Amino acid sequence: MRRMFNGPTLLAALLSFATAWVVSGQTRQPEKKPAKPADAVEDAQQPREVEVTRPEQKKSNHDKSDIFSPKKAMPINPALKEQPQEGDLKGFDFARDPLGADRPFRTFEEMMAKDVEAKPKVMELQKKLLAKRYNLKPKLDPKVKMARGKPIAVGPTANLAEGMTWEKLAEMSPKEIREKGLFPYPSLPHPLHATGGQVFPGMQIKMFPRLQRFDVDFDLPEEFLPEFPPAIFLQNRPELGDVSRGEVVSINNFRRLFKDILTPVQLEGFRLLLTPFPQEEFNPTDDRKTKNPVLGVACFDCHVNGHTTGQFHLSPDIRPQNRRFRLDTTSLRGLFNQQIHGSKRSLRSVEDFTEFEFRTAYFNGDPIRPMKKGFTEIPRTQVAHMAQLQNMLNFPPAPKLNRLGRLDPDKASKSEMNGEKLFFGKAQCGVCHPAPFYLDDKMHDLRLEEFLNEPGDGPIKTFTLRGIKESPPFMHDGRCLTLEDAVELFNLVFGLKLTQQEKADLVAFLRCL
Numbered sequence: 001m002r003r004m005f006n007g008p009t010l011l012a013a014l015l016s017f018a019t020a021w022v023v024s025g026q027t028r029q030p031e032k033k034p035a036k037p038a039d040a041v042e043d044a045q046q047p048r049e050v051e052v053t054r055p056e057q058k059k060s061n062h063d064k065s066d067i068f069s070p071k072k073a074m075p076i077n078p079a080l081k082e083q084p085q086e087g088d089l090k091g092f093d094f095a096r097d098p099l100g101a102d103r104p105f106r107t108f109e110e111m112m113a114k115d116v117e118a119k120p121k122v123m124e125l126q127k128k129l130l131a132k133r134y135n136l137k138p139k140l141d142p143k144v145k146m147a148r149g150k151p152i153a154v155g156p157t158a159n160l161a162e163g164m165t166w167e168k169l170a171e172m173s174p175k176e177i178r179e180k181g182l183f184p185y186p187s188l189p190h191p192l193h194a195t196g197g198q199v200f201p202g203m204q205i206k207m208f209p210r211l212q213r214f215d216v217d218f219d220l221p222e223e224f225l226p227e228f229p230p231a232i233f234l235q236n237r238p239e240l241g242d243v244s245r246g247e248v249v250s251i252n253n254f255r256r257l258f259k260d261i262l263t264p265v266q267l268e269g270f271r272l273l274l275t276p277f278p279q280e281e282f283n284p285t286d287d288r289k290t291k292n293p294v295l296g297v298a299c300f301d302c303h304v305n306g307h308t309t310g311q312f313h314l315s316p317d318i319r320p321q322n323r324r325f326r327l328d329t330t331s332l333r334g335l336f337n338q339q340i341h342g343s344k345r346s347l348r349s350v351e352d353f354t355e356f357e358f359r360t361a362y363f364n365g366d367p368i369r370p371m372k373k374g375f376t377e378i379p380r381t382q383v384a385h386m387a388q389l390q391n392m393l394n395f396p397p398a399p400k401l402n403r404l405g406r407l408d409p410d411k412a413s414k415s416e417m418n419g420e421k422l423f424f425g426k427a428q429c430g431v432c433h434p435a436p437f438y439l440d441d442k443m444h445d446l447r448l449e450e451f452l453n454e455p456g457d458g459p460i461k462t463f464t465l466r467g468i469k470e471s472p473p474f475m476h477d478g479r480c481l482t483l484e485d486a487v488e489l490f491n492l493v494f495g496l497k498l499t500q501q502e503k504a505d506l507v508a509f510l511r512c513l
Contacts, residue, residue, distance in 0.1 A: 040251045041276050042210050045284075045295050095372055098287040099280070100195055108286035115215035115289070126191040126219045133184075134158060134481060138223035144511055146470045147231035147242060147396045152511070153224050153472065155482030158184035166488060170497055174450040177492070183451040185489045188479040190326045192216040196314035196364065197281040197289065198302065203228045204309055207248060211301060213281060213289045220310065224472055224481045230307035231470075235336060235394035237261055249305050250274055251298075262392070269389035272382055273299040278374025279362045285373050296374065299357070299386075306332045306393040308471060312478060316365035317344040325457055326477040334464055336391040339441040343460050343476050346443060350387040351380070395466040400512045405436025405466075407512060418502075419509025427496055427506055429465075438465035438513060446493055469511045483507045 052058060066072055080087030092104050098111050130136060135158075140151040160169065161182055169182060177183050190196055192215060200211040201218040203225075231242040232249070243261060247253055251274045258267060276282075276296040281289035283296055302311045311329040318324045327343060340346045341353035345360065358376045363369045370376065378386075400411045407420045424430040432440050439462050449456030460476055474480040480489055487506050491498045498506070 038252050039208055039210070041295060041298075042208070045210070045293065094368075099369070108288075112214055112291070119215055119217070122192050122215070123217055123219070126189075129189070130219060132159065133186075136221055136224075138221060140223065144469070146227045147233075148227050148229070148244075148246070150227045152469055153482050155480075155484035156488050157224075157481045158485055158488065160184055166491075170491060170495075177451050178453060181453070183448075183492070185448075185475075185479050185485070186452050187448075187454060187457075188326050188477045190312065190314055191219050193314070193324075194321065195281075195289070196321070196324065198279065198297065198311060198313040200301070200311050201225055201228070201309055204304065204311075208250075208301070210290070210294050211282070211297070212291075214291055215289050218310075220473065220478065220481070225310040226308055226471055228304065228309045230305045230309065231396060232305045232307075233333070233394040233396055234261065234392050236392050238394065241397070244305055249300060262389070265385050266389045266392060268382070269385035269387070272378070272386050273303075273389060276301070277358060277362065277376045278370065280364055280369065280373070283373040287373060297362075299354075302329045303332050306390070310473065310478065313361065314364070315344060316360040316363075317342075323455065328473065328476065328478045330463060331467070331471050332390050332393050334395045334437065334466055335393055337437050338439065338464070340443070340461055344458075346461065350390055351383050354378075354386045354390070355380070355383045395464075396470060398466065398513055401436075403436075405438070407509070412512065413508065415505045415508040416512055419505035419507070419512075422498070422502055422506050423509055426502070427490070427498065428494060429490070429506075432462045433465050438468075439463065448493065451493065465510065465513050468513055483510050 075081070075087060077087075090104065092101070097104055098106060098108065101111065139154045141154050142151070144152045146152065156166075160166070161180075164182060169177065169184075172180075172182070191199070195215060197213075197216075199213065199216055199218050200208075201220075201222065203222055205212045205218075229244055229246060229248040232244040234240065234243055237243070240261070243257070245257060247257065249257060249270075251271070254270050254274055255267065258270065262270065276294070276298045278284065278296040282294050284293040286293075288294070300306070302308070308329040308331050312326055313329075314324040315327045316324075330343075335341075335350060340348060341350065342360075345353075345356070347353045347356060355378060358378070359365075359367050359370070362376075363373070400407055400416065402408045407417060409417060412420070422429075423433075424435075432442070432444055434440055441462070443459035443461050445457070445459045447456060448454065457476070468474075469483065472481065472483075474483065474486045475489070480486040484503070484507055487498070487503050487510075490496065491503065
């Protein structure tokens with residue numbers, strides 16, 4: 001053996017082995033984690049830690065003393081000690097105390113610690129409610145997908161009472177269903193209703209951590225939500241198809257993506273829609289629900305890519321607090337063809353909707369709170385620019401529909417054609433959702449209180465059904481996780497007596513829109 005590996009031979013063998021190891025090792029190197037997406041908003045609101053080297057940077061005893069506490073302030077006159085409350089405000093002060101504080105002078109740290117401690121129980125209660133109400137194990141359609149390829153969840157997901165079937169339920173009267181508590185689609189509550197406010201899904205928070213709240217999390221599984229990022233279709237450049245290029249549009253990339261597609265006016269509107277403004281839970285004050293102060297949220301934080309990813313809050317148009325209902329973020333696609341805006345407010349222009357959103361949804365319909373957390377007054381000229389951009393957002397293509405928004409018999413299946421016939425006939429969907437845009441610019445009341453021990457929601461805007469398969473969950477509060485659930489709800493409410501095949505055909509048609 002020694003004779004086989006003399007000095008030069010052994011050296012050559014070792015060099016050969018080392019070279020092979022290095023080459024093969026190149027493929028074994030651990031994969032680099034993808035760089036965290038840049039977020040100019042996050043960078044702007046987080047100062048950098050720097051080394052303390054200059055004398056003016058050092059904290060003095062004066063800096064660290066408690067003389068800045070309001071409790072240490074010297075009264076303007078000694079005589080105040082004899083007056084009621086010693087001349088001071090001992091109770092709640094709106095400008096000082098956080099919303100929802102249980103006593104005056106609550107600090108942010110105290111409020112945050114209390115909410116963080118309560119959060120696991122809050123989410124566990126919501127988890128139990130959802131598990132009781134739905135089968136949350138997603139069943140995905142192997143063929144039908146959203147614009148960028150996300151599979152559609154198939155239902156119905158609602159759990160019926162033991163021994164109950166959809167057919168038996170459909171034979172019962174609204175009164176009987178209500179008295180026995182059998183209606184499978186009661187309103188879906190906010191997980192933390194007393195506080196409410198905007199809640200963002202985990203897939204979005206993973207990209208934009210500034211949207212994380214410390215008091216509540218998103219509650220529905222990702223499989224029942226729209227795509228993230230959603231596709232973007234522009235009515236001024238339909239030949240381009242999806243212009244998102246697989247990116248979430250933000251202040252970082254909108255110029256790169258759209259400077260050669262949109263006009264300067266539309267780009268300026270885009271900039272404003274991507275600029276964060278103070279909001280009830282997301283703001284730079286100590287009356288917030290984020291760990292660190294933040295600039296706020298942008299319109300397109302909720303309406304991601306002009307669409308939605310299922311974010312929810314509470315309707316700003318109702319009082320008292322426990323009477324408000326959960327409200328999902330709606331898509332802005334096809335906004336150019338809509339004549340009323342807002343689920344309850346019935347605003348008559350995109351401009352009004354854009355301007356007043358800061359005074360309603362951003363601050364729960366209270367114009368006083370912005371004075372504390374950050375008042376935004378957008379000039380009407382800039383409001384028009386924002387509206388210009390929103391009016392460019394188009395529906396996704398519907399290749400099986402003709403120019404009048406009806407199915408092309410040469411492209412549609414038998415089931416889809418039967419579904420269209422049902423939609424405009426027996427199922428009566430077309431009464432409120434006429435072609436070609438499948439909305440009537442009216443508000444309607446389903447009067448669900450006839451089936452539920454609930455006060456009812458009253459009239460709510462009819463939202464378009466174009467591109468509906470891309471916008472789960474359904475209904476204004478997301479109580480229907482799939483299109484099949486929505487069909488079951490309307491079958492009960494309108495007493496349609498649809499067969500199983502008719503329900504399947506109707507869903508098949510809705511997926512064509």
